[in-house]
Amino acid sequence: MESLLQYLMISVALFAIGVYGLVSKRNAIRLLFSVEILANAGVLNLVVFSRFLPATNVIGQVFALFGIALLAAEAAVGLALILVAYRIREDIDVLEMRELKE
Amino acid sequence: MPELAFVALTVLAVTTAIFALESKEVVYGAISLAIMLLSMAGFFILLDAPFVAMFQVIVYVGAVAVLIIFTVMLVREEKWLKVESGMLQRIGVIGGLAVGVAFGLLMLNTTLGSVIASGEAASYAQIGIVMINDYGAALEVLALLLAASLIGALMLARVDGEE
Structure with missing residues (x-):
């Protein structure tokens, strides 16, 4: 069995990749990918701690299930927003969308 | 293995x-x-x-x-x-590396490395009992939220004037 630290390092690596994508990408779909990667790193953390902490190892899994369901809702709404933006502007570059605020 | x-x-x-x-x-x-x-x-x-x-x-x-x-x-x-653009790319690499290295160093300086899994793995029955008994209200709210987001997504993606 691997130690807690190894799993946390994977989670950190995925989180770093997600942050990189969130900062550097301009395509709205890539941003959604980044958010999914970030959120999965968080869910992995929940399951890891629920397995390695001695006393309560059920609640972490329950929260992971809730988290996955929330992320599914988030992905559905996000993709619908991208579709609407594409239909209105024919483009999903988030830097181009800044003019929406004016 | x-x-x-x-x-x-x-x-x-x-x-x-x-x-x-x-x-x-x-x-x-x-x-x-x-x-x-x-x-x-x-x-x-x-x-x-x-x-x-x-x-x-x-x-x-x-x-x-x-x-x-x-x-x-x-x-x-x-x-x-x-x-x-190259500028964003560079900022992204620096930001991602900073987050990764910071969290990594933070964890290496703790005693988390010595923690080994102990105790039994949770069974399906235990998960179900906790989910329904302790978090039943949260489950209901989650179901409502899923329904709401689904309807919201449908409303957003709907093409007007095509009924």
């Missing part, structure tokens, strides 16, 4: 996560993301959480990944092949 699976899953998860963001075609990125989500399910199995792994495969690989691939194909455009 579990060690080998662990190393393989780690390599798979990290490489597919990077490829999902860096692939030239967004469709390949979407498929890569689906593989990354599958490898997360593999981690959950290694962590004695088969129920969460099952949920991950059904919800993510079954529904979300298909939804993403569908959307990518609907809004596909050659314009996307243009490269991202």
